[in-house]
Amino acid sequence: MNAVPENQPGYATEFADDYDRWFAKPGITGATVASLAALAGRGPVLELGIGTGRIALPLRERGIEVHGVDGSAAMIRRLRAKPGGAGIPVVIGDFAEVPVTMSFSLVYLAGGTFAELPDQAAQTRCFANSAARLTAGGLFVLDAHVPEALAAVTGPETVSEGDDHLVLCYRRLDPSAQRYRSHYVIHEHGRTRHLRVEFRCATPAELDLMASRAGLRLKERWGSWTGDPFTRDSGYHVSVYERR
Known part of the structure; x- marks a missing residue:
């Protein structure tokens, strides 16, 4: 999760200050940045749901011109507060509309956005x-x-744990509506909070159909950002589409 539209009240505001601490896993972030850098070509590139800049800032450090779109002003304030964050052009808006005028060698979303x-x-x-x-x-x-993999998961997942905090996530899937809800329970400083975030899941085949109708074709599909093969046992995928 990299950023959230403002139609999910509370999530972006509540998580903005702690997002990197809880969700920015160094290994996953590093692999994501390396893969995107290899795909970027000469750039520029556009991140939809740029959030706090977890991916965008390391890409910029590699000399890639990065632009962003995000629905959360709170997330963008966190981005701007980081070294180099003020230098990334960002449009605040609905990233489904991609409200920019430039052309890019790469447009991407990361972290399940x-x-x-x-x-x-x-x-x-x-x-x-x-x-x-x-x-x-x-x-x-x-x-x-992969929706089928989500359905197979039972019980909560530990998102982040430390001497002073515990963050748990429990997902509830509704296959009939192709939706799932992530419940986050955060205990910190003697206080427990509960946040809910809604998602709409799609199978790889449905995504491929959307891509085809947009004039894109599947170029590669991996089982992770490290480039692991995508197999019938994969619970996650990275899909790379090419403009025809």
């Missing part, structure tokens, strides 16, 4: 509007859970 779009219509618009912003041969990249 694509699933935060509320319905198929919004996800389809994101594909189409991203494709319209790509240069010839440009790439559109997203990562996502």
